[in-house]
Amino acid sequence: MRRPFIAANWKMNKTIRETESFLNEFISLVQDAKDVDIVIAPPFTALHTASTLLKNTNIQLSAQDIFYEDKGAYTGEVSPVMLTDIGCKHVIIGHSERRQYFHETDEIINKKIKAAKKHTLGVIFCIGESLQERESGKTFDVLKREIEEGLKDISPDGIVVAYEPIWAIGTGKTATTEQAQDAHKYIRERLASLYGNKANEIRILYGGSVTPDNIDALMACPDVDGALVGGASLKADSFARIVKFKR
Ligand code: PGA
Numbered sequence: 699m700r701r702p703f704i705a706a707n708w709k710m711n712k713t714i715r716e717t718e719s720f721l722n723e724f725i726s727l728v729q730d731a732k733d734v735d736i737v738i739a740p741p742f743t744a745l746h747t748a749s750t751l752l753k754n755t756n757i758q759l760s761a762q763d764i765f766y767e768d769k770g771a772y773t774g775e776v777s778p779v780m781l782t783d784i785g786c787k788h789v790i791i792g793h794s795e796r797r798q799y800f801h802e803t804d805e806i807i808n809k810k811i812k813a814a815k816k817h818t819l820g821v822i823f824c825i826g827e828s829l830q831e832r833e834s835g836k837t838f839d840v841l842k843r844e845i846e847e848g849l850k851d852i853s854p855d856g857i858v859v860a861y862e863p864i865w866a867i868g869t870g871k872t873a874t875t876e877q878a879q880d881a882h883k884y885i886r887e888r889l890a891s892l893y894g895n896k897a898n899e900i901r902i903l904y905g906g907s908v909t910p911d912n913i914d915a916l917m918a919c920p921d922v923d924g925a926l927v928g929g930a931s932l933k934a935d936s937f938a939r940i941v942k943f944k945r
Pocket of ligand 1: 707862866867868869870905906907908926927928929930
């Protein structure tokens with residue numbers, strides 16, 4: 699059985715004060731949730747505050763991005779050493795917004811995953827097709843390329859894959875459960891071609907307009923092991939309901 703994994707991606711939202719007020723409410727709402735990995739990825743500026751508040755709780759800290767060198771002249775970047783130092787256990791890599799707005803290629807993403815793993819950070823590795831790619835029948839080609847290039851020469855331990863169809867992110871258009879399950883099944887097959895039986899242990903999350911209203915149906919799909927949640931993770935009660943999904 700794969701342990702469910704529910705992660706909040708706050709993107710560029712929440713000040714330190716807003717982070718404190720969210721966590722003060724959220725920690726008590728989910729303290730009895732035992733059989734699920736709960737992860738929160740605040741912006742870099744709130745990591746320290748979140749790290750302090752999350753000590754001795756059942757919630758793990760993630761960063762939203764990473765750079766692939768340990769230190770040096772890379773103005774504006776944050777290294778894996780700095781992330782582990784501040785208490786991060788995971789990092790989101792390859793989010794479609796980073797691919798689209800910051801021109802991250804599969805090659806850069808591969809380097810970032812290697813750097814994260816070198817420092818034993820868990821990786822939430824994001825993949826997914828655009829609307830145009832889906833409509834022209836290229837969904838599986840895109841997923842195959844992103845998996846093969848992104849995970850090139852990388853062992854599967856510590857990797858969680860997040861399938862996020864770009865057309866479903868922040869749009870209110872969730873993939874149907876059939877679309878999600880089809881893509882997740884395909885992703886698991888690709889992972890099996892890289893890792894054999896170990897693919898059955900890799901958690902595959904769905905992301906894209908996940909809400910308290912659709913989480914239960916998504917989690918009922920056999921290959922959906924969790925969720926990466928943007929908009930609906932910004933309110934403590936709504937994210938707590940997602941964490942406490944019912945199968
Ligand atoms: P959303 O974002 O839940 O707001 O669609 C998900 C994500 O981009 O990780």
